[in-house]
Amino acid sequence: MADVTLRKLVKMYDQVQAVKGIDLEIKDKEFVVLVGPSGCGKSTTLRMIAGLEEISGGQILIDDDVVNDVPPKDRDIAMVFQNYALYPHMTVHENMSFGLRLKKFPKAEIAKRVGEAARILDITELLERKPKALSGGQRQRVAMGRAIVRNPKVFLFDEPLSNLDAKLRVQMRIEIKKVHQTVRTTTVYVTHDQIEAMTLADRVVVMNGGVIEQVGTPQELYHNPRTRFVAAFIGSPSMNFVPCRLESHADQLAVRISNEIAFFMPEQKAARYKKLSGDGQLLLGLRPEHLTDMRQHMEPGCVPFDAQLEVTEPMGMETFVYFKMNGADMCGRVNPNAGALDGGPLKMAADLNNMHLIDAKTGLVL
Amino acid sequence: MAVSTTIDKVAPDKTPDKTGPRRPVVYRSLSSDRKWALRWSYFFLVLFCIFFLMPPVYMLITSLKTSAEISADPATTNPWWVYKPTLENYVELLTSSQFLTFFKNSIIVAVSTVIITMLIAIPAAFSLARMKFWGSTTLATGVFLTYLVPDTLLFIPLFKMLATLRDWTGIELFNRWYVLLVIYPTLTVPFCTWIMIGYFASIPKELDEAAIIDGATWWQTLTKIFIPVALPGLIAATIFAFTVSWAQFLYPLAFTTSNDQLVLPVGIISSLIKGDVFNWGQIMTGALLGAAPPLIIYAFLMDYYIAGLTAGATKG
Incomplete structure (x- = not known):
């Protein structure tokens, strides 16, 4: 059980800065997910915490001790890799006990810990098998078991579910969450999958281009993204962005998208954006669920508009509709009974209570 | 008549001619394709087998003949047939202490070379493959380039080096079988390291990272993870080192002379060829007996050897 602190952490590869001085505090027992597109520095950060990559600048602290020059084995961490990294010539039991055997733990203690971990992960009957006789999901469990038996201060997960098929991934996601609820070890988890990040994390760290874009709970990131990148990255299908400008009409504020389309804002949004009035370089951000079909009882702040649909994707519970708004590609989520047809017209509504305005130049959410 | 002509004329214009000249299509089943591929494979395999097995078969035939039969006129007798088979050559060789000395020397030299080679090549390969240090890539290329230099170019400089070494240390290095333990690894270590x-x-990087996080030292990672996982490759390298040192002819010819120090390939030639008298029966017998140990080792480790040679083709 431990805190992990990153202070101005930098990683240089030759002349390229892969991680550009990030600060992060991970509290004891917390489950933190680093998420971002490939090459954003998330795996490098994790590997620096593990001690597998040298640190070019800044500090890493585990429990208030600077571990910059501490070798991995003395950091008291355990890591689960994307490709499981099980020792192919050892049985599951031997794989899980390898670290303990190296540390010369007594046999009884090893047996106890392996048995306990196997029970948590439900792999007791696999202990005598070799990794090649296991399925992907079972291998991943063993990899987790190897981490659990060590009873480390910190768990590090490096995209552990990426090699599994979609169904198994969902299942293992729940397993990981359960395991964390049981053992309550501080966990740093790296993934490029925002759904994994949202579902697993106590806090999500969104990284992009070697810097942290935003840190927050999944709900915070979803509802109050701080940058366009976070707004677009979190949520699936991702947020729609359409260029717009603000117009004042008497005491009301409107978002003008084109000569034909303008949406009047609800009061609390108008109050918020009043001082921006007149700025031309803006993007209107709306999540697909805030572009719906017209319903009989619309909340105040929902503005109707006509859409010419291009493609529809029936998902069963709802239908995704794709259309263009002043040239920008948009995605909306409508009721399957709304009569959405490929190439057909649809009366839709934009829920401006949940709109975001983004400075097109800086990418910051205003 | 006129009507029909019109139809004849019009019809081809309206429906474009899709038939045209065509290559006749022969539909052959996949299994018949495969059958032919197999037939050709077997044909060439048999051809090559005959070609490559001819010399050993001739050796075997000759070893079973008496000297008189070997020197018989091929015009009157068939040299590919043994008329009076005898084990005389075998008995004579196996009871001669000289041949057994050669055999013993060969085994000591080959086994020791394998051990020395592995003790050097495994840690060398591990450090070059895994411990990234300044110049490691260049060094790895250098190891390979060393292997490309033919040994026929090296034995004179090596001789000179050993002469200097002998003068410095006062240890007799010439005409001693143990000098081969210094020389053979110059051939086997580069290739085995490579x-x-x-x-x-080809071992995933995460495997040693996992071991390091589990608390293994480099040495433990090598002995507990890398060597067991890379066992097929290790066996391939072992067989190679053994075969090279077992069959080496040039170096022992150059560095050893007296009968008690010779290894098998040189020993057979130097003791069984007296001037221009070739004792063919015993030469062939000796060669056949000499070929036995590598053959036995191959037979036992064949599966590993093939696995070793094809490793890296697919990620295993």
Whole structure:
């Protein structure tokens, strides 16, 4: 059980800065997910915490001790890799006990810990098998078991579910969450999958281009993204962005998208954006669920508009509709009974209570 | 008549001619394609087998003949047939202490060379494949380039080096079988290191990272993870080192002379060829007996050897 602190952490590869001085505090027992597109520095950060990559600048602290020059084995961490990294010539039991055997733990203690971990992960009957006789999901469990038996201060997960098929991934996601609820070890988890990040994390760290874009709970990131990148990255299908400008009409504020389309804002949004009035370089951000079909009882702040649909994707519970708004590609989520047809017209509504305005130049959410 | 002509004329214009000249299509089943491929494969395999087995078969035939029969006129007798088979050559060789000395020397030299080679090549390959240090890539290429230099170019400079070494240390290095333990590894270590580098490099990096996080030292990672995982490659390298040192002819010819120090390939030639008298029966017998140990080792480790040679083709 431990805190992990990153202070101005930098990683240089030759002349390229892969991680550009990030600060992060991970509290004891917390489950933190680093998420971002490939090459954003998330795996490098994790590997620096593990001690597998040298640190070019800044500090890493585990429990208030600077571990910059501490070798991995003395950091008291355990890591689960994307490709499981099980020792192919050892049985599951031997794989899980390898670290303990190296540390010369007594046999009884090893047996106890392996048995306990196997029970948590439900792999007791696999202990005598070799990794090649296991399925992907079972291998991943063993990899987790190897981490659990060590009873480390910190768990590090490096995209552990990426090699599994979609169904198994969902299942293992729940397993990981359960395991964390049981053992309550501080966990740093790296993934490029925002759904994994949202579902697993106590806090999500969104990284992009070697810097942290935003840190927050999944709900915070979803509802109050701080940058366009976070707004677009979190949520699936991702947020729609359409260029717009603000117009004042008497005491009301409107978002003008084109000569034909303008949406009047609800009061609390108008109050918020009043001082921006007149700025031309803006993007209107709306999540697909805030572009719906017209319903009989619309909340105040929902503005109707006509859409010419291009493609529809029936998902069963709802239908995704794709259309263009002043040239920008948009995605909306409508009721399957709304009569959405490929190439057909649809009366839709934009829920401006949940709109975001983004400075097109800086990418910051205003 | 006129009507029909019109139809004849019009019809082809309205429906474009899709038939045109065509290559006749022969539909052959996949299994018949496969059958032919197999037939051709077998044909060439048999051809090559005959070609490559001819010399050993001739050796075997000759070893079973008496000297008189070997020197018989091929015009009157068939040299590919043994008329009076005898084990005389075998008995004579196996009871001669000289031949047994050669055999013993060969085994000591080959086994020791394998051990020395592995003790050097495995740690060398591990460090070159895994411990990234300044110049490691260049060094790995250098190891390979060393292997490309033919040994026929090296034995004179080596001789000179050993002469200098002998003068410095006062240890007699010439005409002693143990000098071969210094020389053979110059042939086997580079190649074995190269094989092992490739093998170690095919082991996923996460495996040693996992071991390091589990608390293993480099040495433990090598002995507990890398060597067991790369065992097929290790066996391939072992067989190679054994075969090279067992069959080496040039170096022992140059560095050893007296009968008690000779290894098998040189010993057979120097003791069974007296001037221009070739004792063919015993030469062939000796060669056949000499070929036995590598053959036995191959037979036992064949599966590993093939696995070793094809490793890296697919990620295993």
